[in-house]
Amino acid sequence: MGQRFAGKGVLVTGAAGGIGLSVVQRFRAEGARVAVADRDVSAVEADAHLPGDLLEAAYADGLPQAALDALGRLDIVINNAGVITRGPVTETTDADWALSVGVNIEAPFRISRAAIPLLAAAGGGAIVNTASCWGLRPGPNHAIYCMTKAALASLTQCMGMDHAHLGVRVNAVAPNEVNTPMLRTGFAKRGFDPDTAVAELGKTVPLGRVAEPQDIADVILFLASDDARYMCGSIVEVNGGKPVK
Numbered sequence: 001m002g003q004r005f006a007g008k009g010v011l012v013t014g015a016a017g018g019i020g021l022s023v024v025q026r027f028r029a030e031g032a033r034v035a036v037a038d039r040d041v042s043a044v045e046a047d048a049h050l051p052g053d054l055l056e057a058a059y060a061d062g063l064p065q066a067a068l069d070a071l072g073r074l075d076i077v078i079n080n081a082g083v084i085t086r087g088p089v090t091e092t093t094d095a096d097w098a099l100s101v102g103v104n105i106e107a108p109f110r111i112s113r114a115a116i117p118l119l120a121a122a123g124g125g126a127i128v129n130t131a132s133c134w135g136l137r138p139g140p141n142h143a144i145y146c147m148t149k150a151a152l153a154s155l156t157q158c159m160g161m162d163h164a165h166l167g168v169r170v171n172a173v174a175p176n177e178v179n180t181p182m183l184r185t186g187f188a189k190r191g192f193d194p195d196t197a198v199a200e201l202g203k204t205v206p207l208g209r210v211a212e213p214q215d216i217a218d219v220i221l222f223l224a225s226d227d228a229r230y231m232c233g234s235i236v237e238v239n240g241g242k243p244v245k
């Protein structure tokens, strides 16, 4: 494996989850030093551990500076944490709304707002957000999830334009279904065996399988790397050819 990120400082949120863990492992394999943020990061091998709840504004506001302090430099921020709530608007509780908006929109906003000046002061950097295909086009019965991911995609496009002049590139990856705890616990909650359900779902994907976390992590690392040096405000779909329907 190459060393595209030798000496770089990286902050990853949702680092204990399926995609996040893969992102952390790949950055470290390519020479980066990584600060990990999640509610519980005790099981994640990393260079700095910054556990906390992204619904707490002060924690989200302070994460980029905390990562900079812990690593000695900050070049890349991956806003990857996310939650999914199910159902149409008529079945959405106030708690679902607050959780989804808080984790999927407000936290990336707070972290990006704090990170951009730090990245700019260091001569430039990259932010990569984890959006979703289910925000670019509506999926059924996930109204608030889709809305929050649409908002994150829009925020990415806006920040990508607004901060490019500082050398700060902001882009997003938009996966369709990925074989992570988020997908598997959803199946389990609905009474399906996750392995069987993931295999069945794979048959609906033109490439023949559901994405694995590494399939998404590789694109996140590309967007964070110099290979994507002219990309600002892009939303890259990673969907195995499967449309949202």
Ligand SMILES: NC(=O)c1ccc[n+]([C@@H]2O[C@H](COP(=O)([O-])OP(=O)(O)OC[C@H]3O[C@@H](n4cnc5c(N)ncnc54)[C@H](O)[C@@H]3O)[C@@H](O)[C@H]2O)c1
Pocket: 013, 014, 015, 016, 017, 018, 019, 020, 037, 038, 039, 040, 052, 053, 054, 055, 080, 081, 082, 083, 084, 103, 130, 131, 132, 133, 174, 175, 176, 177, 178, 179, 180, 181, 182, 183
């Ligand atoms: N799995 C999929 O099918 C899929 C598809 C498209 C997009 N995504 C997006 O990918 C990203 C990563 O999800 P994943 O599939 O790896 O799921 P995951 O559930 O394995 O990981 C999400 C992580 O975010 C963390 N998190 C959630 N709320 C938090 C909070 N309040 N404070 C701190 N951390 C919090 C969780 O603890 C978890 O470790 C999410 O933004 C998700 O919306 C996932």
